[in-house]
Amino acid sequence: MSGKFNSIDLLLVIIFMLPIVLGFVNKFNSYDSKQEVYGFEKNIILLIAGITCLFWADRGTVINQVMDALRKNSVLASFADSFPKLFFFLVFFIVLAILYYTLKLIVYAVNNVVIFPLLDGVDSFSRRRCSLLGSVLGALFSIPKSIIYIIIVCFVLSFMPFKIGNLSVSDSNIYNMVQKKAIDPIKNSSIVSQLPRLLNNSLKIKVVNEDNNSHSQNSDDAVPGNGRNVIVYYNGVTLDQGIKSNDEINSKAAQITAGKSDSRSKALAIYKWIGSNITYDDNKASSVLSGQSVKNSGAIPAFNEKKGICFDYACLFVAMCRSQGLKVRVITGEGFNGYQWVSHAWNQVYLPEAGEWINVDPTFAVAGNYFDNKNFYRDHKQKQVAGQW
Template identity: 40%
Template sequence: MKMNPITLIIVLVFLYPILKGFLFKFSSRDLKCDIDDLSRNISFIIAIISGTYFGKKIFIQHDDGIYRNIYNHIPQQILDYLENNNLIIYAIVIPIIVFIIYRVIKLILDLLNYVTTYPALDSIEKFLSSKGNIFKRTTGMIFQIPKGLCYVLLVAFALNIMSVLNVSSKLNGYLEGSKPYKSICKSIIMPVTNSNIAKKLPNILNNSFRIVIREADSGRQIEPNSDTPATLNQTNGRKTVVYYNGVTLDQGVKSDPQIDKLAVALGSEGTNTTEKAQMLYNWIGTNISYDHDKANKVLNNDFNVRSGAISAFETRKGICFDYSCLYVAMARTNNIKVRLVTGEGFNGISWVSHAWNQVYIPESGKWINVDTTFYKGGNYFDNPRFSIDHKDAQIAGQW
């Protein structure tokens, strides 16, 4: 069985310093050089963790406390530019913060090594001078394990940043398929970078949203692509039917009297389109839970499950398509122009298939983005940072 390239890289990166320690045995002089390298790696890892955390707290979340105070003291022109260019925060601002923290941590570790670690290594070398080669090689391996772990974390952080920036769709597929990488992301990277989605909904996507296009007469499946909008009912002159997780779009957004009654009640609490739309967003996000069992079935191409607005409303759970269909049904009842959008969302590990909504606000004359599936992970109602973890939007339907 062929090993995933990302998994192979992680294994080799971990084993390299350990193998080196075995081959070259324990040496105080060499180990001091290794410890200096290790200090750089540790400093860099701490800097990445803390720099990313503080950068996101200040420039992306800035909800309360000292982070809001710092944010409010930043010149408005800079804030306006960052709001319109969200990736600059990840590509430039956070790396600058990381570099500053790195230099401070490295200086502290260097001082500690010169006072404590280096003298201890000289003593250990004197002790091992009378021991055999195997003992020295084994000791050399043991002392290299922390370095191997640091290398693995550095590589995982670098891959995660590359995934956020969507460097390559092929790389994204390898990342999604690598169990060691996903484990490191879930247990270390996402918690330390304060990913709310990862904390609240750790398996929110996992490519559980499937679009299938079939010829209406023959039933033969046609592979959808980026040049084939999902709303088309003909492909190269042939009549086709588009299925979303096993149902057509019309079936998915179909409403019933119970949904309509609640939607009207929720809408009546708002005084304008924005408030009405947000009331629907809040109710769905609060009352519908993510259906992990259904997501796993869809991942395995098992479409013997109910999908759409009615199913989500009756069971109070669903996956991204169900959330989006229910929002469409409720918005239509309130005569709000609404879209169901398909694309990709970032789940903290990689970009995967996703669905969300757009609502037209006549008072401002614009469409705004709404993602009820991501509700528990933060504010996803007309948020200017929406594009950070959503991309490749295509309109599947508009009502």
């Protein structure tokens, strides 16, 4: 960081001072102040409503509940099955609009009772005093706007290779101060860190023909045991390698299922533990999506590192279930991540008590109940059983 005031610092000072100067020139008046306050409040309300709806969608609560309620109508259910993406977006924005206008109505009522009368009082007081007081108040009331402008500008600059001559934004003392004091705390806050992370297109399947060494990527006919002399790789490993277990995994599975007597309760306990203790690895998913080779795929890396992508979740579920004598499968297909269908892997576990296989998706566990969910195929499309044990 440069120790001297430079051209980029000067530009940021001008951006900061401009609203204050305009406020001084135009003087304080309650009408304009009301418009600015209410406009700012509406932007904040929209942001709050949007984040809230994202949390609701991610946690499988209000958005999913509204979708389930609407699907009770046969016409809407047919529409949802035919156009799941469009149906999700329509419900999302309906809930968003209801929440936004409800909050806006509450804020408008508070403004009329508290904020607007206060601004009218300040306006009346400044007019009775002197013109200079109106200018000073106009400048003071513009400071919050200036602060917001400078934060927005610095935030945008953080994503751009902005330069003036040989200077970059990182040479600006003001930019670095705003970055450290305002932008970094927001980026690193617990709220931002908990914002939903959508499932990425993170399952790559390669079929290698041992006869002629040819191979294909993401082949729909990559079915193990289909009579051809092939080896199938999932994110760089075979299924046998992916589901490989160890003493630590087996011990943890035994601990998780202690006291459980039936297959459903054992499988449910394993599902809940994986969903609560393994986090989605966005960096690994991005590497797979970009075609890069990934290492450490499967149950053991996911258990040791406490993170992974869908294939890793599915493999760990298999490893834990097998150690407890449960029959289990890996299923490959597609999952709907909120805006598009992407390649995905999940599980099925056999319940001898009921004589049926049920769907289990530990990757989706953070978004709601995906253990034997009756609406499972609302956001899943099964292509094949990749493996069964």
